[in-house]
Amino acid sequence: MTENTNDTNSEEILNADGNEATTENVESIGAANAKAGEDFKAKYYYLAAEFENTRKRFEREKENLLKYGSEKILSNLINVVDNFDLTVAALKNDNDDKVQNIVKGIEMIRTQFLDVLKQNGLTQVESMGKVFDPNFHEAVAQAPAPGKEDQEVITEYQKGYVLNGRLLRAAKVVVANNA
Known part of the structure; x- marks a missing residue:
């Protein structure tokens, strides 16, 4: 916008707020726009990284659900x-x-049942x-056990089970103590 004045009869450029636009004002506006662009770019990269992290976390959770989702029923x-x-x-x-x-039949059913459980990890x-191994x-x-190594498992009262590498139930055992 231009405005003629009686005193100087020259052209002045006014900025948006009605004040005279000077070189300093134009440079500060340019710097502010550049700063806003950098802020926008930084926010964009932050959001893109956050989205990627969320996507990876959901993928891990999905894999764990598929891998360990049957844990309760299998236990x-x-x-x-x-x-x-x-x-x-x-x-x-x-x-x-x-x-x-009957015992042979039960053993066959048990074997088949264990095979199905094994197929599920x-x-x-x-x-x-x-x-x-305490893990x-x-x-x-x-118990003392001559001929056995110290800390060797000599009796198993209850079997332990692992689901896809994760301990589901520890084996209850008796350990040799030759000390």
Whole structure:
């Protein structure tokens, strides 16, 4: 916008607020716009990085849900396997042929059941003859055991299970103590 004045009869450039635009004002406006552009760019990069981190976190959570989502039901099904083991142990020494056929049937069902659990990522913790590992074993007792190494597992009261590398239930064991 231009304005003629009586005194100078020259052209003045006015800025948006009606004040005269000077070189200093124009430079400060340019610097402010450059600063605003840098702020906008910094915010854009921050939001892009935040979005990427959120996407990665959701992907990890999705993988964990797929990997460990069945943890609760599998931990309950472990008790069913324990009952199969107890039933077989109770009936194994019976001399009746009919009972032995039932025991074989129960063992076949147990094996099939364990195969299905294994397909879903559940594996048994190997304990017998291994050195006690507090990450996988829970010692319920210690006992002298000649011929066994110190801290070797000599009896397993309850089997332990691991789900996709994560301990679901520790094995309850008796450990050799030859001290």
